[in-house]
Amino acid sequence: MSVSPPTLSPAPSIAMSTGEPEANHLSRRRLPRAILRNPTALAGLLILLTFVALAVFAGVLYPQDPLDMVGAPLLWPGQDPEFLLGTDSMGRDVAAGLAHGARASLLVGAISAVIGLFIGTLVGAIGGYFGGVVDDLLVRLTEFFQTIPTMLLAIVIVAIAEPSIGMISLAIGVGSWPTIARLTRAQFRSLREADFVMAARSLGYGDARIIFREILPNALAPIIVTASVMVASAVLTESALSFLGMGDPNVVSWGNMIANGRELLRTAWYLTALPGGAISLAVLSLNLVGDGLNDVLNPRQRGE
Amino acid sequence: MSERLHRVGRCLRRVVFQAVPTILGMVILNFLFLQLVPGDAADVLAGESGSATAETMAQLRGRFGLDQSVAGQLLAYLDNLAHFSLGYSPRYNAPVLDLILARLPGTLILMFGALGTAFIVGLIIGAIMSAWAGKWADRVLSVVALLLYSTPGFWIGLMAIVLFSVHLGWLPAGSDATIGAHLHGLDFLFDRLRHLILPTIALASFFVAIYARLTRAAMLEVNRQDFVRTAMAKGLHPWRVQISHILRNALIPITTVAGIHLGNLLGGAVVVETVFGWPGMGRLALEAVMARDFHVLLGVLLLASFVVIIANALIDLLHAWLDPRIEVR
Amino acid sequence: MNAIMEATNLTVAFPGTVAVQGVTLSIQAGETLALVGESGSGKSATALALMRLLPASARILSGRVRFEGTDLMGQPAAALRRLRGKRISMIFQEPMTSLNPVMSIGGQIAEVLRQHESLSRKQARDRAVDLLALVRIPDPARRYDEFPHNLSGGMRQRVMIAMAVACNPRLLIADEPTTALDVTIQAQILELLDGLRRQLSMAVLLITHDLGVVAQWADRVAVMYAGRIVEQTTAARLFQGGGPAHPYTRGLLVSTIALDAGKHYRHARLHEIPGTIADAAGAPGCAFAPRCPGAHSDCLHRPPPLEEVGPGHLAACFAPLSNGRLSSSHGDDDALALG
Numbered sequence: 001m002s003v004s005p006p007t008l009s010p011a012p013s014i015a016m017s018t019g020e021p022e023a024n025h026l027s028r029r030r031l032p033r034a035i036l037r038n039p040t041a042l043a044g045l046l047i048l049l050t051f052v053a054l055a056v057f058a059g060v061l062y063p064q065d066p067l068d069m070v071g072a073p074l075l076w077p078g079q080d081p082e083f084l085l086g087t088d089s090m091g092r093d094v095a096a097g098l099a100h101g102a103r104a105s106l107l108v109g110a111i112s113a114v115i116g117l118f119i120g121t122l123v124g125a126i127g128g129y130f131g132g133v134v135d136d137l138l139v140r141l142t143e144f145f146q147t148i149p150t151m152l153l154a155i156v157i158v159a160i161a162e163p164s165i166g167m168i169s170l171a172i173g174v175g176s177w178p179t180i181a182r183l184t185r186a187q188f189r190s191l192r193e194a195d196f197v198m199a200a201r202s203l204g205y206g207d208a209r210i211i212f213r214e215i216l217p218n219a220l221a222p223i224i225v226t227a228s229v230m231v232a233s234a235v236l237t238e239s240a241l242s243f244l245g246m247g248d249p250n251v252v253s254w255g256n257m258i259a260n261g262r263e264l265l266r267t268a269w270y271l272t273a274l275p276g277g278a279i280s281l282a283v284l285s286l287n288l289v290g291d292g293l294n295d296v297l298n299p300r301q302r303g304e
Numbered sequence: 305m306s307e308r309l310h311r312v313g314r315c316l317r318r319v320v321f322q323a324v325p326t327i328l329g330m331v332i333l334n335f336l337f338l339q340l341v342p343g344d345a346a347d348v349l350a351g352e353s354g355s356a357t358a359e360t361m362a363q364l365r366g367r368f369g370l371d372q373s374v375a376g377q378l379l380a381y382l383d384n385l386a387h388f389s390l391g392y393s394p395r396y397n398a399p400v401l402d403l404i405l406a407r408l409p410g411t412l413i414l415m416f417g418a419l420g421t422a423f424i425v426g427l428i429i430g431a432i433m434s435a436w437a438g439k440w441a442d443r444v445l446s447v448v449a450l451l452l453y454s455t456p457g458f459w460i461g462l463m464a465i466v467l468f469s470v471h472l473g474w475l476p477a478g479s480d481a482t483i484g485a486h487l488h489g490l491d492f493l494f495d496r497l498r499h500l501i502l503p504t505i506a507l508a509s510f511f512v513a514i515y516a517r518l519t520r521a522a523m524l525e526v527n528r529q530d531f532v533r534t535a536m537a538k539g540l541h542p543w544r545v546q547i548s549h550i551l552r553n554a555l556i557p558i559t560t561v562a563g564i565h566l567g568n569l570l571g572g573a574v575v576v577e578t579v580f581g582w583p584g585m586g587r588l589a590l591e592a593v594m595a596r597d598f599h600v601l602l603g604v605l606l607l608a609s610f611v612v613i614i615a616n617a618l619i620d621l622l623h624a625w626l627d628p629r630i631e632v633r
Numbered sequence: 634m635n636a637i638m639e640a641t642n643l644t645v646a647f648p649g650t651v652a653v654q655g656v657t658l659s660i661q662a663g664e665t666l667a668l669v670g671e672s673g674s675g676k677s678a679t680a681l682a683l684m685r686l687l688p689a690s691a692r693i694l695s696g697r698v699r700f701e702g703t704d705l706m707g708q709p710a711a712a713l714r715r716l717r718g719k720r721i722s723m724i725f726q727e728p729m730t731s732l733n734p735v736m737s738i739g740g741q742i743a744e745v746l747r748q749h750e751s752l753s754r755k756q757a758r759d760r761a762v763d764l765l766a767l768v769r770i771p772d773p774a775r776r777y778d779e780f781p782h783n784l785s786g787g788m789r790q791r792v793m794i795a796m797a798v799a800c801n802p803r804l805l806i807a808d809e810p811t812t813a814l815d816v817t818i819q820a821q822i823l824e825l826l827d828g829l830r831r832q833l834s835m836a837v838l839l840i841t842h843d844l845g846v847v848a849q850w851a852d853r854v855a856v857m858y859a860g861r862i863v864e865q866t867t868a869a870r871l872f873q874g875g876g877p878a879h880p881y882t883r884g885l886l887v888s889t890i891a892l893d894a895g896k897h898y899r900h901a902r903l904h905e906i907p908g909t910i911a912d913a914a915g916a917p918g919c920a921f922a923p924r925c926p927g928a929h930s931d932c933l934h935r936p937p938p939l940e941e942v943g944p945g946h947l948a949a950c951f952a953p954l955s956n957g958r959l960s961s962s963h964g965d966d967d968a969l970a971l972g
Contacts, residue, residue, distance in 0.1 A: 140325060140326075140329075143322075143326065144326050144330070146564065146567065147330070147567060147609055147612050147613055147616070148330070148567060148605070148608075148609050148612075149567040149568065149570040149574075149605075149608050149609070150567060150568060150571050151568070151572065151575070152570065152574060152586075152589065152604065152605050152608050153605070155574070155589060155590070155593065156602065156605050159593045159598070159601060160337065160340050160341055160598070232454065236454075236456055237571075239456050239459075240458060240571075240572075240575045243456075243578075244574075244575060244578060244590060246593070255456075258459060258462070262462060262579075265465060265470070266466075266470050269463075269470075272459070272462050272463070273463065273466075276455070276456065276459035276462070276463065279455070279459065280451070280454050280455040280456070280459070281454075283454035283455070284450065284451065284454035287450060287453060287454050288450070291450070530725060530727055530731040531730060531732055531734070533686065533725070533731070534731045534732065534793075534796075535733070536686055536717070537717055537722065537723045538717065538722075538744065538745040538748060538796070539714040539715060539719060539745070539748055539749060540714070540718075540744070541714065548736075549736075552735055552736070553733070553734070553735055556735070626735065627735060628735055628737075628780040629734060629735075
């Protein structure tokens with residue numbers, strides 16, 4: 001489920017210097033500070049970092065395999081102080097599952113976003129920069145991939161190949177690049193006639209250098225904003241896939257925990273509620289970061 | 305009015321022109337996937353029947369054209385499609401197309417029910433947020449929208465089952481009708497609607513958030529335009545200005561984005577159908593995955609894409625209806 | 634004469650700036666009053682304040698606006714809505730953006746008719762077609778269903794005018810109605826406005842920065858500078874009679890046209906007033922003092938009040954010009970060789 005913010009305007013301020021454009025509105029040093037001053041972004045960042053820490057240190061916090069039986073089955077949260085979030089029908093620690101699940105979710109989210117960013121930026125940059133027939137063809141290709149339901153495409157790819165973290169990421173990434181491609185293309189179309197690009201051309205730089213060294217850094221702001229939203233949608237898609245039983249069977253994931261908990265929905269609904277809440281909170285943090293970045297990078301767009 | 309119809313007519317031609325290459329691309333992609341599927345139809349059939357000699361396998365391959373070159377197979381595949389055949393499912397012992405068409409209405413009802421709900425609810429929430437932009441109503445609704453936007457619809461569905469079916473007992477937790485009830489007339493319709501409520505909520509929640517955020521942004525954008533001041537200078541009531549001038553203009557970008565998300569809506573339907581045991585294409589696709597029946601799975605992918613193409617075309621037509629400037633661009 | 638609209642001591646603030654400062658203005662029934670000034674002088678803010686249509690960020694700090702004997706400041710929103718579009722109406726500078734792009738032009742005219750008069754859909758349509766004919770749009774019945782983008786700029790402004798006069802208003806506020814149009818179209822639009830003013834016996838508040846337009850179409854003139862009215866007189870007196878009393882008005886005149894009486898000025902070319910418009914909330918004295926060739930110490934300490942300098946002629950200047958020239962104490966004409 002890839003989603004883009006309504007409209008992203010191209011970066012308006014383009015400084016003309018010796019062919020080397022200044023980094024867009026905010027220099028590399030000021031950007032982090034601006035993010036820290038934005039309460040939305042800061043809140044998102046804090047939650048996100050908590051999840052990242054949880055994913056990284058899952059093995060330290062819960063060294064045992066989260067798929068192992070460790071206690072009495074079906075302990076409700078709080079019932080046993082040893083298992084703060086309770087245990088499932090097999091006596092597995094829910095808290096350990098959540099911690100290890102963060103790994104799968106964030107990993108798939110990050111890898112698929114990188115894949116989507118790579119394809120989308122490449123397609124959008126080439127189409128927007130060169131225009132003409134190449135652009136027409138790439139726009140068609142983009143529209144075409146936008147037509148295919150991402151979820152179904154991912155199911156087909158995972159069903160044909162073997163479900164592994166890498167393959168799931170690829171399946172999601174392949175379905176989510178059109179958003180980035182459209183955005184990048186719009187940016188490149190508006191920037192390719194800019195003064196600094198003309199200057200670079202007059203210096204005899206090649207197309208590749210102009211695309212990646214001159215235009216791309218100036219087109220990055222909205223792409224960065226959309227990237228965080230892409231990670232968020234990828235986490236959602238991964239959870240849906242693993243809920244459907246199409247995840248990596250050897251790895252604990254939140255969607256998978258929901259699927260297992262679902263069988264006991266009537267009696268032990270906390271088994272469904274907890275992993276779902278984790279997904280929601282993780283995705284929320286990513287969206288908060290995205291909204292905050294949007295405020296910082298595209299200030300004109302803020303309502304009122 | 306006639307001007308509008310002309311515009312829509314012109315748009316229809318363009319839509320058809322654009323849809324053809326998309327459909328062709330879809331078919332080719334589908335064929336490529338079929339090539340990648342481990343084993344071929346002969347393996348599947350042989351596996352089903354249990355007895356297969358090398359001789360019968362070759363015979364089967366000859367019958368299905370599997371011994372031809374890839375190009376030849378593609379031609380055969382296209383020929384099949386031209387006769388509205390998506391192949392035969394040995395698993396269900398029925399033509400793939402028949403299987404899918406039997407499930408299509410279920411998915412369409414769910415999809416358009418959710419789309420309509422999300423559109424209307426999102427529009428109302430977005431309009432409220434923009435009218436009170438920056439005030440507490442806006443802040444609260446923004447948080448709600450962001451939460452809906454971040455929460456998997458299938459999980460909302462499951463939690464809704466816990467609340468409305470298990471604890472309150474108000475609504476059915478699954479299927480699309482009460483089994484064995486043999487209802488007629490209005491009772492039948494009501495029963496169907498009651499079964500539709502929870503799946504619709506589950507599928508619509510994410511899109512309510514999208515439309516609400518989008519409506520807010522679009523309406524605030526239109527709000528700044530000069531003609532809004534003109535409308536106020538006419539002595540119109542602010543609500544009337546909001547609805548017949550601001551919302552009317554804001555609908556144009558909103559419908560555009562609605563089109564972009566149709567594919568996602570269908571993808572979401574797959575998961576929601578599983579949660580609620582809703583007899584639709586999505587569940588068929590998953591059953592096909594479990595049964596390793598790739599013809600059915602790819603048929604679903606193909607037909608789902610057609611649904612998106614057609615729905616997109618409808619949105620383009622709506623667009624032509626809404627925006628008189630469309631021919632200029 | 635009887636004033637249909639009177640503003641007294643009107644002050645309007647936007648965040649960070651005071652756009653209109655103590656403006657007192659009256660418009661007589663049936664006349665054309667021109668409100669003249671550079672962009673940023675507070676003309677449009679004054680007009681919007683008269684309609685009570687200021688954006689939410691603006692605040693009316695003080696002042697009263699009486700229209701046909703009722704005080705608009707105390708009126709509830711519903712009562713104001715009954716006036717807008719019916720008794721007072723307004724047209725704007727940019728007819729393209731001021732018309733709703735997705736509503737037919739006829740529909741936009743019919744909308745104001747149905748808002749204020751109980752008409753059926755059919756009656757409103759017929760009246761709107763009549764109005765399109767009134768503003769001389771050819772083939773009005775067919776044009777009714779067209780959209781703003783189908784029309785030329787001049788035609789769009791005609792539609793705006795049709796919308797504004799639909800309910801036979803007593804006062805039409807025209808905010809730079811021809812600024813966005815071709816020069817050739819400008820005269821046509823102003824002529825149409827003037828004709829309609831006579832035909833419908835309404836008053837027109839014509840906001841403009843073009844003194845040429847004022848000379849040709851206005852009965853009276855009020856000149857605004859930095860949020861204040863600095864001079865108010867009849868067009869006849871300003872252009873044919875005694876000339877401007879305020880140095881700013883004279884600067885405007887010089888920068889607009891090399892007057893017939895070009896003997897006052899050595900160069901028959903366009904002049905400009907040096908400097909830029911100052912913030913009305915800025916200095917304590919006369920806002921024009923920094924640009925004024927005749928400024929003296931008094932001008933820097935307190936704002937000059939708007940006082941009578943001749944019959945029906947008001948000016949806010951401690952040293953008003955007589956016969957369009959600076960009084961002798963300010964030295965000779967050369968001191969005012971603006972630009």
